[in-house]
Amino acid sequence: MQVTTRFLPLAALGLAFAGAGAAQAQQVVKIGHVAPISGPSAHLGKDNENAARMAIDELNAKGFVLNGQKVTLQLVSEDDGADPKQGTAVAQKLVDARVNGVIGHLNSGTTVPASKIYNDAGIVQISPATTAPVYTRQRFPGAFRVVASDAKLGGTLSKYAIGTLGAKNIAVIDDRTTYGQGVADEFLKGAKGPGVRMVGREFTSATTTDYTAILTSIKAKKPDLIFFGGMDSVAGPMLKQLKALGIEARFMGGDGMCTESLARLAGTGIGEGKVVCAEAGGVKGPQEKVMDDFRARYKKKYNMDVQLYAPYVYDAVMVMATAMQNAKSADPAKYLPELKKIKYEGVTGTIQFDPSGDIKDGALTLFTYKGGKRTKMDVVR
Known part of the structure; x- marks a missing residue:
């Protein structure tokens, strides 16, 4: 063009x-x-x-x-x-x-x-x-x-979900925003492997506060991992409702939810090592x-x-x-x-930028939450 x-x-x-x-x-x-x-x-x-x-x-x-x-x-x-x-x-x-x-x-x-x-x-x-x-x-x-970009973030998270966490039954939820749907789509592109099943794809919105219907639907499909595309303002309350419904699946998402505030927004729903997320960028060493x-x-x-x-x-x-x-x-x-x-x-x-304007060799940082605090796991490129 x-x-x-x-x-x-x-x-x-x-x-x-x-x-x-x-x-x-x-x-x-x-x-x-x-x-x-x-x-x-x-x-x-x-x-x-x-x-x-x-x-x-x-x-x-x-x-x-x-x-x-x-x-x-x-x-x-x-x-x-x-x-x-x-x-x-x-x-x-x-x-x-x-x-x-x-x-x-x-x-x-x-x-x-x-x-x-x-x-x-x-x-x-x-x-x-x-x-x-x-x-x-x-x-x-x-x-x-x-x-x-989400192409790298979603792909990295899907590989980690399957290769490291051993996820087999995966459900995906997004908030229908350009960001949320985009990162979820990129995650789905890479979420493939022997025995891996997509057991559900659900949608919410950035302003919704009650997720009971979609979470109940997902619960019946017994996922071991739920990927969420959206911001922390939705992910936090969603984690509270996951706990209330007794859903024990791991919860994964991109940088929009990967904030210091997520633990506060999720309360006891944050769990210990239950949430894995990635932030675009990150440093290690000196x-x-x-x-x-x-x-x-x-x-x-x-x-x-x-x-x-x-x-x-x-x-x-x-x-x-x-x-x-x-x-x-x-x-x-x-x-x-x-x-x-x-x-x-x-x-x-x-x-440095490539010809498209994207950052060259962009880093991603993987985090989890322990003791109510965001904890860095690794930086990958």
């Missing part, structure tokens, strides 16, 4: 001047950020927004320079409520605000429709959390992500100290722990800013080539 992209000149994309005269002028470069700051995933959206602000505060504190001139970076944050219609509305709002780049969105369901708006306006977009394969398969030249240092700085600044995607948001801002510095310009048409060839050592590891 051929895509025509119109890159607007720098002056039209928000490089503003303040001050009494040109000699004292201070350039302002606008970086847009979008996540659900309201709704069931607001805790994740705020986590993202905090990390974007943290990166920009640090860059400004060090003195951000483009082409020999000091620049002030300004975060323009919007709330998409995890709703596709609201997502496209705020995307257009950022285009109208003439931002120089966008970090976001969080949910695949908002990122994908918004990406066309940014592409048509010639604005570079780096998603720190979107995992739906379709996002980069559109081949928009300015669309990037810093986490592995990189763990870099990540720990970031988490400590984040907690000191905001008096709260990282929820999930904050390190990837932080790195996404830093990668965009580095590309601007390498290009000596905040004009997307000028820094886009630098972004395509960048090799950046970030909190989350080495960031």
Whole structure:
């Protein structure tokens, strides 16, 4: 599919001047950020927004320079409520605000429709959390992500479920969002092997609170593993209801539910080693100290722990800013080539992009929950 992209000149994309005269002028470069700051995933959206602000505060504190001139970076944050219609509305709002780049969105369901708006306006977009394969398969030249896609995440989880956990009778539930259905579909593609049976495929929604009907249907089929495609705000209450119904199957899912908050949302339904999930990204070895240092700085600044995607948001801002510095310009048409060839050592590891805009050699981290705490099992690539 051929895509025509119109890159607007720098002056039209928000490089503003303040001050009494040109000699004292201070350039302002606008970086847009979008996540659900309201709704069931607001805790994740705020986590993202905090990390974007943290990166920009640090860059400004060090003195951000483009082409020999000091620049002030300004975060323009919007709330998409995890709703596709609201997502496209705020995307257009950022285009109208003439931002120089966008970090976001969080949910695949908002990122994908918004990406066309940014592409048509010639604005570079780096998603720190979107995992739906379709996002980069559109081949928009300015669309990037810093986490592995569902194709890798779902496939890795299915292999682990069958090869390591020995799952034979598997049920799948998804919340019908772009993300939830996508990761479930990718899991199903890889969930094949001798004696492996798909005993059920059920659907819910991101706003449903009672799952008794579908869980009762699944219980009758006696699964030893249930895979869920969706966010922690649904997975937590679902785990409570699984326990109430006496369903002992292992529970598995992707990064949308793989949060520190899942144990709180699930209560005693979290169990001990019952839940296995994967987070796109992850570090081990010497990189763990870099990540720990970031988490400590984040907690000191905001008096709260990282929820999930904050390190990837932080790195996404830093990668965009580095590309601007390498290009000596905040004009997307000028820094886009630098972004395509960048090799950046970030909190989350080495960031490089393939021709589609996907991160190269993306890592996945496997977690379980013990003692009500998320516990890392392994990092795989």
